[in-house]
Amino acid sequence: METPPPLRSFGRIRSRTLKPRQASLMETLLPSLRLPAEGPVDPMRLAPGAREAWLEIGFGGGEHMAAQAAAHPDIVILGAEPFLNGVASALRHVEEMGLRNVRIHDGDARDLMARLPDAGLDRIFVLFPDPWQKARHHKRRLVSPAFAAEAARLLRPGG
Ligand SMILES: C[S@@+](CC[C@H](N)C(=O)[O-])C[C@H]1O[C@@H](n2cnc3c(N)ncnc32)[C@H](O)[C@@H]1O
Secondary structure, eight states, X not given: OOOOOOOOOXXXXXXXXXXXXXXXXXXXXXXXXXXXXXXXXXXXXXXTTOSEEEEEESOTTSHHHHHHHHHOTTEEEEEEOOOHHHHHHHHHHHXXXXXXXXXXXXXXXXXXXXXSOTTOBSEEEEOSOOOOXXXXXXXXXXXXXXXXXXXXXXXXXXX
């Protein structure tokens, strides 16, 4: 059987040219924070000593992720976002705030989710994920029964 094309829940990958500083952070900071592109990812091994692991899906410009990371230095926060301008903005927050507990997947969150273990996350944030109000855009929505089932697989009991 032919494999169906992957669901496309996001719009543009890049909307405008990155500013020089953002472009520089993509080159210098992102490689040290980037999650492996393939293979299983064990969140608790990413930051030894972390008390919990949280995931933010579609972090946009990273403001919420950075604020959470700053408020909870004992938690490792995984962020997934395919929009490169958003990733670059998040890197700026990570640098300016001196955060050491953020790891980034600069791609589709569902690809990362599929590589995370059962019950390995304590919290998942999905904030304003779907600006797809029109019926013809319905197929682009991230949140679906299949997405909810996958999120439930990833969360610890009570997460
Ligand atoms: C309406 S924006 C909200 C951004 C941010 N959460 C906020 O509240 O400001 C939706 C975000 O979800 C991201 N997104 C959509 N599909 C995604 C996917 N499959 N994986 C990760 N991020 C996704 C988009 O790139 C976009 O940044």
